[in-house]
Amino acid sequence: MRGLTRAAKRAGEMAFNAGGGAVNWFPGHMAAASRAIRDRLKLADLVIEVRDARIPLSSANEDLQPVLAAKRRILALNKKDLANPNIMNLLGLAELKLKEAISKEPTLLIMVVGVPNVGKSALINSIHRIATSRFPVPDKNKRAMVGPLPGVTQDIAGYKIASQPSIYVLDTPGVLVPSIPDMETGLKLALTGAVKDSVVGEERIAKYLLSLLNIRKTPLHWERLVHRRGEVHEETCSHNENDSRDSLRRRRCLNNSDALYVQVLNLVSKYNA
Numbered sequence: 001m002r003g004l005t006r007a008a009k010r011a012g013e014m015a016f017n018a019g020g021g022a023v024n025w026f027p028g029h030m031a032a033a034s035r036a037i038r039d040r041l042k043l044a045d046l047v048i049e050v051r052d053a054r055i056p057l058s059s060a061n062e063d064l065q066p067v068l069a070a071k072r073r074i075l076a077l078n079k080k081d082l083a084n085p086n087i088m089n090l091l092g093l094a095e096l097k098l099k100e101a102i103s104k105e106p107t108l109l110i111m112v113v114g115v116p117n118v119g120k121s122a123l124i125n126s127i128h129r130i131a132t133s134r135f136p137v138p139d140k141n142k143r144a145m146v147g148p149l150p151g152v153t154q155d156i157a158g159y160k161i162a163s164q165p166s167i168y169v170l171d172t173p174g175v176l177v178p179s180i181p182d183m184e185t186g187l188k189l190a191l192t193g194a195v196k197d198s199v200v201g202e203e204r205i206a207k208y209l210l211s212l213l214n215i216r217k218t219p220l221h222w223e224r225l226v227h228r229r230g231e232v233h234e235e236t237c238s239h240n241e242n243d244s245r246d247s248l249r250r251r252r253c254l255n256n257s258d259a260l261y262v263q264v265l266n267l268v269s270k271y272n273a
């Protein structure tokens, strides 16, 4: 973990802020949603703040932190399949806290908040699916809209996910702060899909990603991997086609797209040396 922090710091020192400054992406629906969230939060018994497990600090909306901290809050780290496994121990704790909170309440209004595209609607649909398999829920066909680009949810929508205890969940549009003060946070949010690529610039995102991969020695990792696979390739691809294990071995042969990836990264590595 310390290694990753050091790598991120070094990438930050590579002048990604140059010519960038603050990142401003605050469309009208986000401003309206920020006001509505503050308003409805007063009624919520519990708030689930969804963050991206890959960037748990950068995916916090700093403007909302004071009001969120005043509520009973669960921090859910989503997209765990894409994250560093060290962070995932925290998720188990969040699940436990949610079970504790639900078991004590006759009626519960839960509000789900987070930056765009972090997976709020997908999370609500999963909770809904589990709930409808256990209790008959009147609007069981109602589903939150999920999409690959940020800004799919534009209005607050409510879902009843259980009876006895009655549990209602409010899905909210993803909201950012009006101005993200540093470019690096903007780049992390763009790489993980919370900010549109065009807002920070596709070329800048590509350079940032390549530098991160380079600093983390990803090219070396791939080189070793490809070298190992190369041995498997030579050893297996010369075998008789009729060998019963041949199809399995063929799948382990080096694939051209991997080789291309290593070449590109090696070039970048030389460029940065």
Ligand SMILES: Nc1nc2c(ncn2[C@@H]2O[C@H](COP(=O)(O)OP(=O)(O)OP(=O)(O)O)[C@@H](O)[C@H]2O)c(=O)[nH]1
Binding pocket: 078, 079, 080, 081, 082, 114, 115, 116, 117, 118, 119, 120, 121, 122, 123, 145, 146, 147, 148, 149, 150, 151, 152, 153, 154, 172, 173, 174, 175
């Ligand atoms: N790999 C992965 N993808 C996920 C996960 N959860 C959600 N997604 C994907 O992330 C994208 C965004 O999910 P949504 O649920 O629409 O996100 P949202 O936070 O409601 O987005 P906004 O409407 O912009 O606020 C979709 O393409 C989902 O399929 C997850 O745990 N892992």
